[in-house]
Amino acid sequence: MIGTMLHIPSLWSHLVDWLSSHAVVPLLGALHLDGLSGDPRDIAAALLIAALQVGIIGLVFRPLETWFPAERWSDRNLTLVDRNYTLLMLLGIFPVFTYLVLMPFSHLFGGGGNDASSPASPFALVSLVPWFQDHPYALFAAYYVIYDFVYYWMHRTQHALPWWWALHSMHHSQRQMSCWTNDRGSLVDGFIQSMILATVGLVIGVDPDEFAWLMLLGELVQNFSHTNVRLGFGRVLDRVLVAPKFHRLHHMLLDPARPTLHNCNFGQVFSIWDVLFGTALYGEPARPTGVSDPMVDADNNYGLIGLHWVALRRFWGTVWRLDGWKLGEVSFDAHYHPFHVDHVAEHESGHAPGTTTAAHSAPLGAPAAETTAG
Numbered sequence: 001m002i003g004t005m006l007h008i009p010s011l012w013s014h015l016v017d018w019l020s021s022h023a024v025v026p027l028l029g030a031l032h033l034d035g036l037s038g039d040p041r042d043i044a045a046a047l048l049i050a051a052l053q054v055g056i057i058g059l060v061f062r063p064l065e066t067w068f069p070a071e072r073w074s075d076r077n078l079t080l081v082d083r084n085y086t087l088l089m090l091l092g093i094f095p096v097f098t099y100l101v102l103m104p105f106s107h108l109f110g111g112g113g114n115d116a117s118s119p120a121s122p123f124a125l126v127s128l129v130p131w132f133q134d135h136p137y138a139l140f141a142a143y144y145v146i147y148d149f150v151y152y153w154m155h156r157t158q159h160a161l162p163w164w165w166a167l168h169s170m171h172h173s174q175r176q177m178s179c180w181t182n183d184r185g186s187l188v189d190g191f192i193q194s195m196i197l198a199t200v201g202l203v204i205g206v207d208p209d210e211f212a213w214l215m216l217l218g219e220l221v222q223n224f225s226h227t228n229v230r231l232g233f234g235r236v237l238d239r240v241l242v243a244p245k246f247h248r249l250h251h252m253l254l255d256p257a258r259p260t261l262h263n264c265n266f267g268q269v270f271s272i273w274d275v276l277f278g279t280a281l282y283g284e285p286a287r288p289t290g291v292s293d294p295m296v297d298a299d300n301n302y303g304l305i306g307l308h309w310v311a312l313r314r315f316w317g318t319v320w321r322l323d324g325w326k327l328g329e330v331s332f333d334a335h336y337h338p339f340h341v342d343h344v345a346e347h348e349s350g351h352a353p354g355t356t357t358a359a360h361s362a363p364l365g366a367p368a369a370e371t372t373a374g
């Protein structure tokens with residue numbers, strides 16, 4: 001267990017036990033959910049990890065937005081929905097999902113395979129490379145690299161596969177990208193992503209307890225990379241790790257003059273994948289964030305529930321059509337059906353993007369942000 005490595009295991013497990021027996025177990029009992037296969041300690045651990053995460057976002061990342069903003073906003077109204085959603089996800093939905101779905105799923109397939117003598121999966125890293133057994137930090141780092149590689153390709157698919165973009169576009173529709181934006185995303189999208197990553201975890205033999213720490217580390221890096229702060233890590237480190245500057249470019253609005261520029265910087269924690277696979281973009285000043293498709297930009301008119309509802313309508317209007325499975329960039333018509341767009345062809349023929357149909361005359365309102373170079 002990673003806790004053992006950090007020499008804080010007893011403090012941590014005491015905290016988990018205390019929260020579990022004083023809050024989680026009584027609550028599950030009151031809700032008649034105590035007979036299920038999950039372990040209440042998993043909920044307690046997820047809650048503690050979430051509290052840690054919210055604390056770091058609120059006490060470190062949020063002040064940085066005030067002191068060194070990449071974009072200056074006259075108000076932060078649009079960020080509120082993301083903040084509320086993050087609190088709901090971290091303190092409610094995620095712990096419950098971990099308890100009801102993720103952990104039982106993991107136990108069902110015999111998760112927890114750090115014991116090389118009886119590995120749960122034939123592809124468990126410790127059985128493939130026994131050296132890792134005595135080098136837990138290297139093992140943790142190796143897990144991370146594999147995870148991040150999977151994440152990179154998953155993320156590219158989220159952009160290229162129209163029905164998945166129908167969901168992932170909810171993450172991109174935010175015009176005020178902030179330290180709270182990371183968790184903004186359709187629950188269906190979140191479910192698909194966590195099942196993929198949990199499966200990868202099982203295959204490479206990650207212990208379920210370690211899985212939570214892997215996730216926390218990844219989440220924190222991502223919370224930071226969405227933070228509205230003008231910060232890079234310098235020429236060399238920027239090629240290895242995802243900095244706020246780097247991910248901000250991934251969220252840029254379409255530039256009609258350079259119509260492929262926004263297809264960049266898909267990495268989650270490591271930017272090496274973008275460098276290796278030719279999708280890295282460096283040296284651009286911060287640009288306004290959001291989406292140019294008016295049907296998706298309209299997300300900004302909704303609260304939490306409305307936001308989910310329209311993302312689901314896009315998903316439903318896409319997943320049942322052939323066009324929804326054909327790789328490429330799409331926009332959505334007034335019926336939430338996808339149509340393929342080729343911004344390069346539009347640019348070359350002198351058309352502004354979105355003028356192909358009457359329903360797409362112009363983006364609904366440009367981002368209300370003033371971009372400061374940096």
Ligand SMILES: [Zn+2]
Nearest residue numbers: 155159168172
């Ligand atoms: Zn994306």
Ligand SMILES: [Zn+2]
Nearest residue numbers: 171226247251
């Ligand atoms: Zn993002």
